[in-house]
Amino acid sequence: MSTRISTSPPAAADHYLVTFVGGFILLAALGIGLAIDARQAFLFLLGGAFGLTLFHASFGFTGGWRRFVQERRGRSLRAQMLMVAAAALLFIPLLASDISPWGRPLAGAFAPVGTSVVVGAFLFGLGMQLGGGCASGTLFTVGGGQARMLVVLAFFILGSLVGTAHLPWWLTQPSLSSINLSKSFGWVPALALTLGGLGLVALLSIWVEKRAHGMLEARSTPFPLTLRAWLFGPWSLTAAALILAGLNAVTLFSAGHPWSVTYAFGLWGAKIAQAAGVAVGEWTFWSWPMQERALNASVLADVTSVMNFGVILGAALAAGLAGKFAQGSAKLTLAPVVAAILGGLLMGYGARLSFGCNIGALFGGIASGSVHGWVWFALAFLGSIVGMRLRPFFGLDGHKPT
């Protein structure tokens, strides 16, 4: 999930895959539109757009953080900061206005700043490096045909389910209430603080990179300017960053809340467990009103689930267009699979504890002006550093497994 070398020949598009996936997406959208409503179908397609974007730009957090820590290259990290900043420019004013397109005001991604976020984010960051992808990364690589990521996803779901069982306890641990920078300082200062913070991280990465390499890495993928580039990829990180920010704003407006990913994993886990006979409905978490309703309703009624399906399919479509489906898929040997299992479990559990993942907490939280997003970022990064150190033990990064 890192830079593409510009001299590699563009692969031929996989026509069958594109047709199949494209057709499936359309049918699914129709089905969802009929089963639920037009808005849900739109959100599904929006998920598709997210997936396509993520894949075409290979926009991953995990590799980016690793490159920064291990190689002192901060391009990906800076693209992430740009993405969040662009989103904040849209989110914070939108949330400050009392606009209520669906009868109630838009909800930002806010969560209490406490023990569960600190612990959960750290575990997520750790798991992220073992699994080889964060939440959005797992989805788009699964869509892109990486079999190993299916293992990560499966255990991500399991970890989330366990997380729902434990979350009520975690919520009784010491915690501040959620801190909304807009409410604390007014939205203009909140926006300034947010942009300032993100800018600071970017500047820091520039300083670190220059110190280590003398100059910043050259851009390898140009900003897509032709239709061909847009359709078949690859996209520059900058382009993806801006588009993802825009898509998240559309999500905020259409769904009433920012893009989220990991909530669905807990739901899927619960539904599967319920189908297997486990009395999940009696768990404290699943007896909370909104969760109970989600558990008892069709999975298609859950916005996050539907968008996740969209992300996977959108990535698959992009993979087909770019001719990169299942490209470079390594053989599944034991050690990397163990890492995938552990990574998935840690991410699932960690995300549930910390009210989200890189998308829900970092992207959505910081862009909404929530302090928990920053805490999440910091702790996940720390966890990632630890995770990076553990990767060699599992035979990742070309090392022999220990």
Added chain:
Amino acid sequence: MSPRFPLKKSLRSVLLAVSLPALAATAHTGAAVAATPAAAQAAQQGNIIISADQAKKLAASGAKIIDLRPAKDYAAGHIPGAINLPWIKFNQREVDGVRNEFASDEVIERELAAAGLSYDDTLVIYENSALPGRAYVVFDYAGFKKVHVLDGGVGAWKEKLSTEAVTPQPSAFKLSQKKEIRVDKKFVEGKVGKADVTIIDGRDEEAYLDGHIPGAKSLPAPKLLTAERTLKPQSALAQVLADKQINPDDEIVSYCGSGVYAANNYLALRNLGYRNVAFYDASWDEWSRDPKAGQSIAYDNYTFNVAGGASAQTTADGIPVGGKSGVPQFIDINELKKASDDKKSVIIDVRAPADYDWGHIPNSVNVFWDTTLNADRTLKSTAELDKLYKAAGVTPDKRVIIYARGGYQLTHTYTTLSLLGYKNIDFFTGKFEGWKSK
């Protein structure tokens, strides 16, 4: 100087012939009028509030018509021949925090004199409805024996109104026949709970429900009027009163918020022939501000809709997250069970001891919410309350969870504990399993 006619002589005899029976007739009615006050009141049944036709007849035979409305309304059009005596002149808007009290005797006397009235006058007073009670009670207090009220007020006068002001010749009126018709708080206190006394509350139903003199019955004064603001027919009124068991033989005490509706009820009941009606002028304004006076409330107990309701702080995906910043939360059963084992928490069951004995949450303590009140339903002193709670092991350093089964009990306990300085309070009102039973 007309010459003497033989007709004059016959005229005198005719007059004599006519006057004798007339005299006899007058003596007859006069005798009736001179009977006992009770009978007099009974004879006045339906005689206070009169129709426009009756009013016209009385006016023709010398009765004075009094327009009680403000000068502006009088000037715009009044019953021909009426004099203007705005009732507001007899009123003080607020005295010692009690609204709508009588003006002083001096003022009343002065105004009546300026209107040129005397105790011999027959008065027909009118305002905008059949019940200008506030003015009527002043005339009654002043001692006027022949006061009538125009049913329906100025709206009942079907002919053209006059804009010609009538300036009365001032009289040498003195308030020599006044009689106190108002009763004070002490009097009413003595009547609360008495079997043969009926206290009636003239306010709107909502106000009555929110708090009334213990035992009082609701008789909203506006309900006695029709849409045209005339008095409802006697049969209808009698039915209403019978339904509420407000009997003509009872001793009645009429009150309301400040004394306006109470006066209306007073007038209406007197008009119906009720002989024993007292008028508590200071009414609820005075009664309700005495913490020891006692109030009945008629609203049902209430509950908090906890399921996703009262404690509505959640994240966007519905995870309940309360701020631990001094805001009480409605906790769930798991948290309650944990608190039950926690030495730093105490669950306080505020139900009656009998309920507690039969079954309570393990490790919970019982402080019946009602025991925080004295016999006269005032809150006990801070010192007594501190002792009361401490004896049960409830202290401000602990996290207190109030277990209650209704809004009153919960709110009362929360308020009491807050007054004592408790800052760490949560609520549990949900389903509990695992009772420690008898």
